[in-house]
Amino acid sequence: MGINYRLATLEDAEVLLDLTLKAYEPIRRLNIKFPAATADLQLVKENITKHSCYVLENEGVIVATISIRKFEEVTDLPCVWWLAVDPAYKKQGFGSKILRYAEEAILRDQLKAPAVALGTSDQHPWLIPMYERNGYERFYEQDYGESGKGVFLRKILLPELFKEETEVQTGDGR
Template identity: 80%
Template sequence: MSNTYRLATLEDAEELLSLTLRAYEPIRKLGIQFPAATADIELVKHNITNHSCYVLEQNNSIVATLSVRLFEEVTDLPCVWWFAVDPAYKKQGFGSKILRYVEEVIIRDTLKAPAVALGTSDKHPWLIPMYERNGYERFYEVDHGERGKGVFLRKVLIPEMFFTTNKKI
């Protein structure tokens, strides 16, 4: 079984939309308003075109995706978002593999960023603990009233660089 990491192309849009909607079904049931949870083909194409959308393929089928973008209102660090694993491939380590690939190969080694950030909802029952188990720590929260809090977490990838920068982090 061959695993391939690559940037998504517009030709992947339909497959990514299908994977995303299936993967985010539990998010919709929780009432959390992540853009990916109710994506349409135009939003998927926008993500591919305007952000770095990575896919993990196994035997020429996309099994996971993770995008990198900036969220300058909160941090100067690159942010991961739109993280989805095909439900047919859950609990097989594909989420960990693509997350580790993007953190290490793309953000740390290629972009030379000292850390990575992400945002999620405090209403999600397992995402924050999962990210904390993977080395992320909370650094910022924003109150959205009845919708709950937006929680931003970061993971230091290059400690000697992170602790000497003056960036907004």
């Protein structure tokens, strides 16, 4: 059977909720307010239906998930978010595999996206360095007061199509 990537379906919602809550437990301990950290079944179903939510199956078992969405408030680039790996499968490379699948097979090869973005919290002790090791670079920060700063990173996928000046949206619509 091996590894299989596919779009999530509503039938996967309960499994994805369980996987996500287990994976984001350290985020809750850090008191970081990621929507996925406190997701409920309705939010998981909305993610599946409103965004492109992918799963990685290993031997028929869903072990990781990632979603692709727009975050127009910050950038016109597609964004990856809600990356989660079942803790029982941590340290086996599944997070890197599903991230690379989203970046290369979907965003670069199918959608011809010049770059991809993602957002995280400056309060998280290891996410920013992990994304930087995977080729992401910071391009924008947003202050959320007591919750810290949102840090937005991007990775250029197709340099010949990338135009930096159109990347960050501002409050006045530019």
